[in-house]
Amino acid sequence: MRLEVDITSKAFKNAAGDTQDVLAPINLALVSGEVGVLVGPSGCGKSTMLRIILGLDPDFEGAVVRPPDARIGMVFQEPRLLPWRSVEQNVRLAAPDADDAKLAELFKILELEAHRSHFPGELSLGLARRVALARAFAVEPDILVLDEPLASLDDALAARLREEIATLVASRPVLTLLVTHSLDDAVRLGDRLFFLSPRPARILTEVPITIPRAARGEAEIAAIKAGLARRTQGERAARDVS
């Protein structure tokens, strides 16, 4: 499984008919098992890029190549659950073929066992995001798209959910694309980081992380961050003299 993104441009027209460039040329490739992370300033075009990659927006210049039969799981900042269905029904509706054992395992990893019969209105944001993750994983996705899944959660909750995402991603061969504003999340979860410019977004730097996720303790995380800081400073200096 391989995803190749070769977007040459994307623009929106506003009501007055003016064109606004949102994406500059973007080139990236990911393979199954990898977590690619898009890190960029607010409004630079990350969600637009995800919509194009998912095939939800065909109005762009360029090409996105992914297997046509790839199963896709998505989790957005807004969990988008059906309010009149229970937690379990929300997951089962998305994945009618998922067997009971598989669902039980998912609910266990995501600490949702006690909430199966609850309704979305009864859930905190952290729990609702877990349900959205369970729903995305229940379809056994080939491609998983996570658009800021840890935003607006307190640090402890975000850390727990991040661990759970890492466990899920390790549990099957899935190609993951994560959008985040958090360098910490990027370094803890990602295998390949793409730092984006302000709008129109282009890739400023692509950074592979070679230490396997499971082997990244606090010392390794600190070393990766220090390496990134050195790299950014070097690139800034190079830009300043050119």
Ligand SMILES: Nc1ncnc2c1ncn2[C@@H]1O[C@H](COP(=O)(O)OP(=O)(O)OP(=O)(O)O)[C@@H](O)[C@H]1O
């Ligand atoms: N359907 C649309 N019509 C017109 N402009 C749009 C549309 N969707 C997005 N935009 C504009 O495109 C730009 C990029 O938006 P996008 O949501 O992709 O950014 P983002 O990087 O995901 O932002 P954030 O980090 O804040 O979620 C913004 O200026 C936005 O106003």
